[in-house]
Amino acid sequence: MAAAGGRGFGIIGIGTIAEFHAKAIQAMEGGYLAAAYEPIAVSRAEKFSKDFGVPVFTGKIEEFLSAKGVDVVTIATPSGTHMEPAVAAANHGKHVICEKPLDVTLERCDAMINACRENKVMLAGVFQSRSLAAVKTVKAALVEGRFGKIVFCGALIPWWREQAYYDAGGWRGTWKLDGGGALMNQSIHNLDLLQYLGGQVAEVVGFAGCLAHNRIEVEDTGVAALRFQSGALGVLMGSTACFPGEAAEVWISGDRGTAKLRGGYLASWQFNQEQPEDALRRIDLAPPAGLQSGAGDPKAISFDGHQRQFENFVRALNGKEPLLVDGTEARKSVELILAVYESALTAKAVKLPLRKTPERAKFQ
Numbered sequence: 446m447a448a449a450g451g452r453g454f455g456i457i458g459i460g461t462i463a464e465f466h467a468k469a470i471q472a473m474e475g476g477y478l479a480a481a482y483e484p485i486a487v488s489r490a491e492k493f494s495k496d497f498g499v500p501v502f503t504g505k506i507e508e509f510l511s512a513k514g515v516d517v518v519t520i521a522t523p524s525g526t527h528m529e530p531a532v533a534a535a536n537h538g539k540h541v542i543c544e545k546p547l548d549v550t551l552e553r554c555d556a557m558i559n560a561c562r563e564n565k566v567m568l569a570g571v572f573q574s575r576s577l578a579a580v581k582t583v584k585a586a587l588v589e590g591r592f593g594k595i596v597f598c599g600a601l602i603p604w605w606r607e608q609a610y611y612d613a614g615g616w617r618g619t620w621k622l623d624g625g626g627a628l629m630n631q632s633i634h635n636l637d638l639l640q641y642l643g644g645q646v647a648e649v650v651g652f653a654g655c656l657a658h659n660r661i662e663v664e665d666t667g668v669a670a671l672r673f674q675s676g677a678l679g680v681l682m683g684s685t686a687c688f689p690g691e692a693a694e695v696w697i698s699g700d701r702g703t704a705k706l707r708g709g710y711l712a713s714w715q716f717n718q719e720q721p722e723d724a725l726r727r728i729d730l731a732p733p734a735g736l737q738s739g740a741g742d743p744k745a746i747s748f749d750g751h752q753r754q755f756e757n758f759v760r761a762l763n764g765k766e767p768l769l770v771d772g773t774e775a776r777k778s779v780e781l782i783l784a785v786y787e788s789a790l791t792a793k794a795v796k797l798p799l800r801k802t803p804e805r806a807k808f809q
Contacts, residue, residue: 452759453479453514455539457530458522459486459493459501461743462544466519467497469751475759479514482506484522484530506530510537517758519571520544523614524630525622528553531568535560540567542758545633546782547775549624550802554779558772569758569768570775572637573750576757579711579730583642583697583704591716593701598643598671598679602632605690605741611661618661620805626655626663628782631739632683635693637770637778638706642697643679645777648672650794651785655808657686664808669785681785690740692732708736 454470456463459481470478481501483490490501502509509515510533518534520527520543527548531541541561547554547570561568574580586592604627616622623630640646651669658665665686671679692708702716711730714723739746754769761768780799787803788795 451475455515463521469748482509568772576753592699602693603687606685651788653789
């Protein structure tokens with residue numbers, strides 16, 4: 446555990462993902478866990494306080510935001526409830542790190558971005574996959590032009606969640622609080638990588654449905670054909686209905702090279718002009734045997750990615766490096782997913798950027 450010091454962090458919401466936040470903060474350099482706040486499940490407060498050695502506030506959020514030492518807050522509430530605590534924190538002069546998705550509508554995302562801008566505080570979205578060594582390697586090669594003209598970008602997320610996963614949380618599988626299903630909740634990290642590496646999407650044609658689960662409003666499987674602003678074409682597929690779940694893949698192909706990420710590791714790395722370090726990269730960044738990376742179990746991830754992103758946030762606050770994922774960047778994946786939903790529900794091609802959040806209906 447890193448010694449206490451640096452920026453004081455507070456966590457809003459003490460559900461499952463908050464434990465990852467707490468462990469990441471306690472291990473990080475440049476920050477320490479000062480407090481937490483739970484607006485609904487107050488019965489969990491005592492255990493969380495004991496586990497992590499910090500006070501957990503359960504009254505008015507203003508009491509938490511006025512707590513000694515809280516300089517940065519992380520938002521770990523259900524997806525469709527991110528805006529209110531983020532805006533409240535910004536109005537109290539606190540910097541904000543928000544778990545994915547930023548929120549579930551464009552209007553709510555924009556309210557968060559605007560509140561942080563107006564209060565001159567920093568806003569980041571949690572997309573820890575961008576900090577992975579293999580992702581950084583692919584990004585650097587794209588900047589260098591090693592791929593040539595990009596022609597294809599794809600993402601495949603064939604994951605599995607049991608019915609009990611949706612039944613255990615009343616907010617899961619709802620438009621209001623989950624904001625969507627397999628795409629918005631599980632696939633969003635890899636869809637963020639798709640645009641981070643492949644560039645902005647210009648148009649989508651999507652299909653989605655609830656094919657293997659009951660009692661949810663949203664999709665457990667979604668697919669789309671994509672046209673990028675660069676002219677490249679692509680596909681995406683995200684599911685929680687593919688037993689037993691396989692590690693996600695993101696791939697980029699150009700007329701001079703191809704890279705494929707699998708579970709955040711480098712599964713393919715081929716160019717028409719080999720460089721001396723390429724063979725070593727194929728060994729050092731290769732996927733480990735039995736890789737799952739949350740494909741079948743949402744708890745089967747480490748907090749390392751959160752730690753790296755929280756440390757980046759502190760260094761950005763201190764002016765030592767650029768912020769990896771600001772609010773505007775975090776909003777992009779929400780917009781792409783909403784465009785897929787609109788296409789699936791209207792049976793029409795949808796162009797980006799979207800002017801507003803589309804109407805939503807239950808997927809059959």
